Amino acid sequence: MRIACVLANGFEDSEFKEPYDAFRAAGQEVTIVGLEAGAQLEGSKGKVRATVDKSFKDISPDDFEALLIPGGFSPDRLRAHDEAVSFVKSIMRKGKPVFAICHGPQLLLTADEYKGHRMTAWKTVLGDLKKAGADVVDQEVVVDKNLVTSRMPADIPAFVRESLKLLQATPARR
């Protein structure tokens, strides 16, 4: 299965690293998609680095079976760019699995893809989603159709567990 991980500077270190490692350990192919191919990124805690494999211009939503959106300041940076928002919107519209943690759901909010799914998020983002009319709940992980969401680093084990479960139930590369 090919998973796009959308990432920009200031991502929350563990929210990128732990799901990324877990997906690869499970035999999935994870591509880091960002604003500029080859860019060196650093987590907000300075503990984890990552290199952008492909820019949004180089890819199509059809190249992937699933999407991972780590938290931190990365989602807010990404959602300022139309190509990132369109990519997320397209993946959601196709009903492909989307895994968003902490500030990750900010991208769903900007992409207008938050209605019709129950979800959770980091408390500040949860408030924004609620004011925008989303169906939100404060719990460690929420699975609703193709969407898995969690709130914060402490939720990562549940987030990874449910994301892997959903991937296993998803038809392989088309």
Add this chain to the structure above:
Amino acid sequence: MRIACVLANGFEDSEFKEPYDAFRAAGQEVTIVGLEAGAQLEGSKGKVRATVDKSFKDISPDDFEALLIPGGFSPDRLRAHDEAVSFVKSIMRKGKPVFAICHGPQLLLTADEYKGHRMTAWKTVLGDLKKAGADVVDQEVVVDKNLVTSRMPADIPAFVRESLKLLQATPARR
């Protein structure tokens, strides 16, 4: 005039430094209010440092005639804490001048103090405000009653000019 500047790590360097310096040059007293008195803060670009003068626990909204909310990641960190949200809410409720730039209006969104004022903000936050029912407009500075808002560092000259104008029209220390 006593101005509270609410600040946390990752503030946008120039959006703190330039209004702060301009207000002080105009003879105003600016207190940096944060989560922990004495904490050393750094801007997201690593160019500007600041020390928290007082924590939210040490102050009351009655101690100030106006409020400055610089942007960057600082407002999202602050709005995760009830004492910061309550402080902003109280200042807005009293109709005291509030100057918020870039991500600064995130605090107004979480404090439920965004209705009844036309405003602007950084594009990602502008979208969140709009979805929450706010009256938003994309321009360098918006002045509406006690609220002055701007979008980004390039807007700082207009933001400072209009903020100083509003301060001059405000009754002095009560």
